[in-house]
Amino acid sequence: MRLTILIIIYFLVPFYISSQEKKIEESENDFSKKMEWFSEAKLGIFIHWGIYSVNGISESWSFFNEYISHSDYMKQLDGFGAEKYDAKEWANIIKESGAKYTVITTKHHDGFALWNSKYGNLNSLINSKSKSDLLTPFVKAIRNNDLKLGLYYSLPDWSYEDYTFHTNKIKRYEIENQPKRWKKFLKFRDNQLNELKKRYNPDLWWFDGDWEHNAEEWKSESLKKQLQKNSHNVIFNSRLNAYGDYETPEIGIPVYRPLSKYWELCMTINDSWGYQQNDTNYKSPMQIMDLYVDTLSKGGNLLLNISPKSDGTIPEQQKTVLKELGRWNKKHSSAVYSTKKGIPYDHFYGPTTLSKDKRTLFLYVRDIPKDNKIVLKGISNKINRAYVVGNGTVLNKQVLCKVYWNKYPGLTYIEIPKETLDPYYTVIAIVLDGQIKLYNKETGAIEMN
Numbered sequence: 001m002r003l004t005i006l007i008i009i010y011f012l013v014p015f016y017i018s019s020q021e022k023k024i025e026e027s028e029n030d031f032s033k034k035m036e037w038f039s040e041a042k043l044g045i046f047i048h049w050g051i052y053s054v055n056g057i058s059e060s061w062s063f064f065n066e067y068i069s070h071s072d073y074m075k076q077l078d079g080f081g082a083e084k085y086d087a088k089e090w091a092n093i094i095k096e097s098g099a100k101y102t103v104i105t106t107k108h109h110d111g112f113a114l115w116n117s118k119y120g121n122l123n124s125l126i127n128s129k130s131k132s133d134l135l136t137p138f139v140k141a142i143r144n145n146d147l148k149l150g151l152y153y154s155l156p157d158w159s160y161e162d163y164t165f166h167t168n169k170i171k172r173y174e175i176e177n178q179p180k181r182w183k184k185f186l187k188f189r190d191n192q193l194n195e196l197k198k199r200y201n202p203d204l205w206w207f208d209g210d211w212e213h214n215a216e217e218w219k220s221e222s223l224k225k226q227l228q229k230n231s232h233n234v235i236f237n238s239r240l241n242a243y244g245d246y247e248t249p250e251i252g253i254p255v256y257r258p259l260s261k262y263w264e265l266c267m268t269i270n271d272s273w274g275y276q277q278n279d280t281n282y283k284s285p286m287q288i289m290d291l292y293v294d295t296l297s298k299g300g301n302l303l304l305n306i307s308p309k310s311d312g313t314i315p316e317q318q319k320t321v322l323k324e325l326g327r328w329n330k331k332h333s334s335a336v337y338s339t340k341k342g343i344p345y346d347h348f349y350g351p352t353t354l355s356k357d358k359r360t361l362f363l364y365v366r367d368i369p370k371d372n373k374i375v376l377k378g379i380s381n382k383i384n385r386a387y388v389v390g391n392g393t394v395l396n397k398q399v400l401c402k403v404y405w406n407k408y409p410g411l412t413y414i415e416i417p418k419e420t421l422d423p424y425y426t427v428i429a430i431v432l433d434g435q436i437k438l439y440n441k442e443t444g445a446i447e448m449n
C-alpha cells in the first residue's frame, strides 16, 4: 500500500506540477495575445460627450463640487440636442488621425446614459432634447471603419437615488447600514453593463471613479468575470481597483519609462475633458506631437481626448490637431505602430523606438542641431543604413573615436539635409545588422596604438 502511494506521488506530482506550470504559461501567452492590438495601436481617441457641453461646464464635477445645483445642472438636458451630430463624420475624423481605437463616455459620473437604456431613467432618448439613442450610430460607424471600440463607464452614479454619494457634501448612506440599497444599485449597474455588452460587444472597458469604493464593495472581481464571459479577449483599463490589464496615467506624462509593460496616457487637448467654450488653453499640434512621441518612446499609447459640442460638432481646433496627427502618422507609420520602447538617453539625446524585431532603431528629431548632425553613441552593431522615414533619403555617416582593436563602438554622426525635415518630428531609421546591441561598459585603456 505504502509503496503504491509512493509510486503515485513519484509519478503524478511532477506531472501535476508541469501541467500547472503549463497552465500559467499558457494564460500568460493568452494575455499577451489579447493585449497585442492594444500595444500596437499607439493612438486612441477619447470622447467626452454629455449634457455638460450645453453650458460648457465641467463634466459631472460642477454639481458634485457645488458650482451649480444638481437641478440646474440637469436643466442642460433640454439643451442637449445633437442637431448636427454625424457619427460617420466622427468616425472618419478618428480614422484619419491614425488612431486605431476610440473610447467614448457612455455614462459619466452624472449618470446620463448616451444610449436608450432599459434601466434607470436618465438617458438621451427619454430625457434629452435629442430624443435619440446617440451611441448606436457611433458604434456602427466605428465598426465600419475597422476601429477598436472602448466604452467608458463611470462606476459612481451621483444621480441614482440608491448610489452612496450625491455631492461632495452629501453622502447618502453607509453601505454597512443599508446593504439592500447598495445591492439594488449594483444590480442596476450590472444590468446597464450587460446591456452595453450585449448590444455593442466592446473590445475595451474603460472604467472610471473606482476611488469611491473598494474592490469588495464594487464587486470588481465578479464584475470583470461577468464581462469576460464569452468575451475572453476583452481588455480592462486600470480603474477597476486592482483588476485592470494596463496602467492609466492621466494628464501627467510619466517622467521615466513606466515599469509596466502596458500603459496608456489619457490626455486633454486643452485643460478640459468635456466641451468648455471658456477653456482656450489649447495645446498646439507641435505640443501634442511632443506628448505623442514621448509616449511612443516610453512604450505607451496616447489616448487623446476630444470634446464635441452639444449640437454634435467637433471644435475646429480639435479637428486640426487630429488632422496633423494623421498626416504625420501616415508618413511615419513604419516608425509608429508595432514599435517598442526605445533605448536609454545615454545613447541618443532624444526619443527613440525600436521595430518589433529590434533590428531597426528609430530616432525622432524635433530640432535640428546647428551643424545638421545628430550623434549616436555606444551601438555595438554595424549600421547597414540610415535613412529618413517617409522620405527615403539615405544619410551620410561618420564614425569617430573607434579603433579597430577595441570593442568600443565609437560615435556615429549622421547628417540630416535640411530639405528632408518634417515640420514636427523628422524620423531617422537606423538599420542594424541584427538585433540591437548596446555597449554598456566604460571605455577600456588604450593598450595599443
Ligand code: GLC
Residues within 6 Å of the ligand: 048, 059, 208, 209, 250, 266, 273
Ligand atoms: C477623471 C475625472 C473625469 C474624467 C476622467 C478621464 O477621473 O473624474 O471627469 O472623465 O478622469 O480620465
